[in-house]
Amino acid sequence: MDRLSLLLFGHAAFQHLNAACELGLLDLLMDRGPLTVQEIREELGLAERAADILLLGCTALGLTRKEEGRYRAAGLLTSLAQDGTWDKVKDTVAFEQHIVYPGQADFAASLRENTNVGLRRIPGDHPDLYHRFSWHPHLEKVFYRYMRSWSELANEHLVDSLDLTGTTRLLDCGGGDAVNTIALARRHPGLRATVLEIPSSAPLTEKRIAEAGLDDRVTVQPCDMFADPFPTGNDCVLFAHQLVIWTPEENTTLLRKAHDALDAGGRVVIFNSMSDDEGDGPLVAALDSVYFASLPAEGGMIYPWRLHEECLREAGFTGIERIEVPGWTPHGILVATKQDT
Ligand SMILES: C[S@@+](CC[C@H](N)C(=O)[O-])C[C@H]1O[C@@H](n2cnc3c(N)ncnc32)[C@H](O)[C@@H]1O
CATH class of the missing domain: 1.10.10.10 (Winged helix-like DNA-binding domain superfamily/Winged helix DNA-binding domain)
Structure with a gap:
């Protein structure tokens, strides 16, 4: 009881x-x-x-x-x-309170209709949450503060475990305020990067990159990554907290675009929360899926590892490697390669 x-x-x-x-x-x-x-x-x-x-x-x-x-x-x-985690937890609490809470009142309706019914709680005319933020500057601030904190709770493992020796150009798709690209660029002084972001969020991305003193190596390309072509000449493409938002079909589309844009031998990296292949946990992945079902876009959830792997294979990638991330968040990393022809 x-x-x-x-x-x-x-x-x-x-x-x-x-x-x-x-x-x-x-x-x-x-x-x-x-x-x-x-x-x-x-x-x-x-x-x-x-x-x-x-x-x-x-x-x-x-x-x-x-x-x-x-x-x-x-x-x-x-x-x-003492270890700085509390401020990140508070940023997460604010995000849950101001953004997630109202929308997930529509969780059951979102499941019934198999779409993000909860987005109606955040007025706007675009079918995804991110494009609506420009109408709600307070929510936008709350969101990007949380997103930075949520990334920082786990991205030291991304930086530690992703071997970028020999990688010269990174493409970060839907990079938010560039929190992950900034961390990777700091670790790898020879790395150059492009961050794709929607036009209304791109100025914040540019601001954070300039504050980090990295504007000589990291640039922002305002775009719609679904509608616009990916820039070529990159040997690594990153999707961080991105492939939890969209349907499996949309994920495959994005991964295929990454595959087409990569040089042979280039790699794609997926960094986000993962659920177990058996569909029984972990608990945080299960609870966070309520948000992805109700709010950001039509489809999305904390998918099992195997689903991302299926999308990677469908998009043409091989040599898929799973990297488990320790800690209380359910983060994981997948790395896959575009085969040399
Ligand atoms: C969940 S956030 C992740 C941000 C960042 N990658 C991170 O891990 O902190 C998703 C980001 O994708 C961006 N995004 C959504 N749709 C997009 C699109 N069609 N084209 C480019 N970026 C998009 C959003 O504006 C948002 O910043």
């Missing part, structure tokens, strides 16, 4: 977490705890009843601990704060 209760009130559990982040309770306790209710109320400007509700929820959920009348943050949160 405990597990069922948590499911039944899962939305309320998340709201406690979100409020504790938004109101600054957890940061306050990590900086200055343990504190009494009175001290917490004064610092956060909360009425007695409001503080009681928040502390009741956070303590029952294990986000805070109460000892001798004083509250402190859970040890796990303190250790996440």
Whole structure:
């Protein structure tokens, strides 16, 4: 019953977490705890009843601990704060609250109609979420802050395990704010890269590349990667957090375009969350699929490894290699090669 209760009130559990982040309770306790209710109320400007509700929820959920009348943050949160993960978790909480939450109320309808019914919660006239962000600058900020954090939770493994020795030109398809290209370019000083992004997001990509001091090696090509041809002359094509958005057919189309654009011997890299081939987990992959079913585009989910491998083969790639990524996010990496002719 405990597990069922948590499911039944899962939305309320998340709201406690979100409020504790938004109101600054957890940061306050990590900086200055343990504190009494009175001290917490004064610092956060909360009425007695409001503080009681928040502390009741956070303590029952294990986000805070109460000892001798004083509250402190859970040890796990303190250790996440020490290694920089906590800020990334907070960016994820904001994304869940402002973007995912409203849309996934339409999850059942999205399954029934096999399309992203939840996107109706974010007004706009384009059939995908990304093109609608230009109408919603606040959501756009929340999204790209989260996307950077979500990438950074795992991309050190991409940088460590992807051998780019001898690779001179990288193409990052739907590269967002270039977080992954920037990490790879920093590790490989000889690498040049092009980031494909939709025209409304490209200025942010350019800004982040310039801030990283990489505008002499990394450029942005504003485009629609489905409609426009891929630039040629690249020996590595990266799809990071990209092939979870689209249907398998669309993924194969993108991979085929990558195959056509690559030089012989060139490689394609898929970096995103993966689910198990058996279809029974991991849990974060299963839960994150609710978002991909409800919101960003018509089809998408945290696909099993084998599905990406099928699309790679259909697109003409060979020598497919799986790289498991350690950690609590369900990230994985697939690398495949365009055969020498
Ligand atoms: C989930 S985000 C991933 C961003 C980045 N690759 C990362 O891992 O942090 C998907 C990105 O693909 C871009 N995108 C979506 N549709 C696109 C299209 N048709 N052409 C080019 N980019 C697109 C979006 O604007 C968004 O920045």
